[in-house]
Amino acid sequence: MVMRLLGQLLERSIDRHLAVCILCRSGAEIEYGICAPCRRDLPALGHACASCALPLPNTTDHHCPRCLRKPPPQSSCHTCWYYAYPVAQLIQRFKYQRDLAAGRTLAELAARQLHPGPERPDLLVPVPLHWRKQLSRGYNQAQLIADTLGHSWRIPVDNRALRKITPTGSQQELRRSERLKNLSNSFACDPHVNGLHIGLVDDVITTGATLEVACRALLAAGAIRVSAYALARTP
Ligand SMILES: [Zn+2]
Ligand SMILES: [Zn+2]
Structure with a gap:
């Protein structure tokens, strides 16, 4: 009550x-x-790699050189904006200053822009925070975004399917290869994702390392496919 x-x-x-x-x-x-x-x-992302949302200068290219060389585990990646002013500031307010209104605005706009077509996911799963981090922040920003997307797209959200089992600390200063190493085996996934197409939701994609490791955990638990959704992408 x-x-x-x-x-x-x-x-x-x-x-x-x-x-x-x-x-x-x-x-x-x-x-x-x-x-x-x-x-x-707002800084629209424009033409970007279909697999990792990296902005691409040439509009005839569908994938960035890295994804062509080694396709990532997610089958697609959908992002609205560059992680640049003022989206970056709004996301910072949302994540670190409890400005839930800023998060809700971006998530509502993203829900409209990224609306999935006929190949919609069966279930949305937010990228989790380690419980200690979530306790100190009070909420998981990816979960709030997933809730808004799920409500708008009428897709169920499961915030327990994926768990962060080891804390990894700040990744901000690390390169992609260091992030991957740091994150390996840090997610656990519930087997009920078996046979489902999962929409994996995060706030920002930086190197794509978190996405990749979380996605692998979902696939290892039997998910048949993972599509990624995020608000912003660092260029
Ligand atoms: Zn205004
Ligand atoms: Zn790519």
């Missing part, structure tokens, strides 16, 4: 917050908490 009241209060305070643009504070043409001019200014 108390939790439900708290949830309603939080919801109402977010809705009030959404009456003005989360970026410029204007109140004009607000949709999902952001005004039309600010929406148009």
Whole structure:
């Protein structure tokens, strides 16, 4: 009961917050908490690698050189924006300053932009945080994004299918190969993903190492296919 009241209060305070643009504070043409001019200014990713969402200069290419050389385990990767101003700042606010409204705005816009076609996943699974990190942050940002996508696309979300079993600390300063090594065997996957097409959800794709390791854990547990979804991609 108390939790439900708290949830309603939080919801109402977010809705009030959404009456003005989360970026410029204007109140004009607000949709999902952001005004039309600010929406148009978000750094759209444009043409990108179908497997890892790396932006590609040549529009006739479908894959980046790395994915051509060694195809990643995920069958596709879908991302809305560059991890650049102001999307990067909104994601930082969402992750580290408890600005849930910023996260919800980006996730709602992403739900509309990335809407899956006929090959929709059976189940959405967020990239998990280690329980200790989730406890200190209070929430898992990927889970909140997956909830919004799942609600909009009418696909169930399972935030327990994948678990982070070993903490890996900050990966920010590490190169891709170091990240892969650091992350190996750090995810455990529940066998009920067996036979399913999974939509793996994260906030930002940086080197793709987390995605790759999480995806391998899902496939090893029997998932038949993994499609990745994220808000932003570092160039
Ligand atoms: Zn604005
Ligand atoms: Zn690629």
